[in-house]
Amino acid sequence: MSDLMYTIIEAIPRVLLLVVGLLGLIFSIKGRSRGVSGLMVAAFVVMLVATTASIIWQFVVLNVSSWVASEQLTGDEVRLIFMGVSVPLDAIALLSWFLVAIAVVKSGRPTRQPGVAPYPGPVNYPMAAQPGFPHPQPDNAQPGYPQPNPPAQQPPN
Numbered sequence: 001m002s003d004l005m006y007t008i009i010e011a012i013p014r015v016l017l018l019v020v021g022l023l024g025l026i027f028s029i030k031g032r033s034r035g036v037s038g039l040m041v042a043a044f045v046v047m048l049v050a051t052t053a054s055i056i057w058q059f060v061v062l063n064v065s066s067w068v069a070s071e072q073l074t075g076d077e078v079r080l081i082f083m084g085v086s087v088p089l090d091a092i093a094l095l096s097w098f099l100v101a102i103a104v105v106k107s108g109r110p111t112r113q114p115g116v117a118p119y120p121g122p123v124n125y126p127m128a129a130q131p132g133f134p135h136p137q138p139d140n141a142q143p144g145y146p147q148p149n150p151p152a153q154q155p156p157n
Contacts, residue, residue, distance in 0.1 A: 007062050014055050021047045037106050043099035050092040057085055 025044035028036055061082075067073045073081075 003062055003065075007058055011055055011058055014051055014058070018048065018051045018055070021051055037103040039099050039103035039106065043096050043103060046092060046099060047096035050089060050096055053092070054089050057089065 021044055025041065025048060028040040028044055032038070032041065064078060067078060068075070
């Protein structure tokens, strides 16, 4: 097999990662209407850029043997080129995962909105009566029969 075939085979996992990143970008953009963080969209954009750059770099590296054979570059210079490209690519990939982690942590927090807090008690019990007003009867109450009062809610410690 030729070097090109080996490179194509080695690029298959990165192309699959590109497809997954594209799907993630599409779903995160659609999720923006439901409150998905913009960080998730940014993370997928950065991931797509990093993956595309790594695929391109893989095909550029295909000619590294001709670089060395032409004796225009020494082994140290080739190593320096590889380090100069791989460090930024890894940093970009790390940034994308860091953005994903921040977006996931941020999405787990409830939003702080001013207003009345939700009633923490059981759903089946009616709210307690305010002072000076009679206790409300549930919808399924039969006339003439008193309804038991629900247990009093204890404030959290």
